[in-house]
Amino acid sequence: MFELHPKLKEDTFIIGSFPLSLLLLNNDSNYPWFILVPQRENIKEIFELSEDDQTQLLKESSYLSELLQKNYRSNKINIAALGNVVPQLHIHHIVRYKIDAAWPDPVWGKVLQKPYSNELKSIVTEKLKGILKNNFTFKI
């Protein structure tokens, strides 16, 4: 049975789920930083998913990316599947601005993680839920 990796549990907040993937908010308020985790067991690489699941992941990733770019008016969406530390397949979707803390570099290793206050966390997660409320495949 699928279970979210303890490190992802610790470092993120669950916003909801698409048919395949959990949607998480990464606990780093430097950037609007979301993570998709396909709810499948023992998967480390995208190519290990079934073809149908890969296609569904692509759909969810592109849908989320476009939604983020529109609603956050970002300069760029950074998408990455790394997984050197947390082996469970998870795909970062990071909203980037030309004025953010790391621009134009990738976010990793640039500035210290800045955990959310409870208030700001609620604002960001509620915003996402609002953006997604007309998507009937998304469950809170």
Next chain:
Amino acid sequence: MFELHPKLKEDTFIIGSFPLSLLLLNNDSNYPWFILVPQRENIKEIFELSEDDQTQLLKESSYLSELLQKNYRSNKINIAALGNVVPQLHIHHIVRYKIDAAWPDPVWGKVLQKPYSNELKSIVTEKLKGILKNNFTFKI
């Protein structure tokens, strides 16, 4: 008409092309680091590609990732679409080892780029061409 971005031309070597994407070797011998560039004009984000192109990109990316993992016996394949500096959509595929220069961190901003010698560049590109020689959709 599609043309490879000047910065990608400068920083990489062309190995060949899949039906959609050019396959490049990044000129950093710290890691076996390959890049896919969909041969489409004015595309910055994966979601801007047509649905068919997105599916084809996914196929090429997963095919390449699996091939790299098998042939390089990697510990992890890091996949990323960043594009903060070079806006033309390009997807990194980096072969990672537990003993490499940046492990377990992402490769960006860790160690200085180490350009290939001509000899090593030939060895790596010929190896890839050999691996791909039975794939009739891949053109050198």
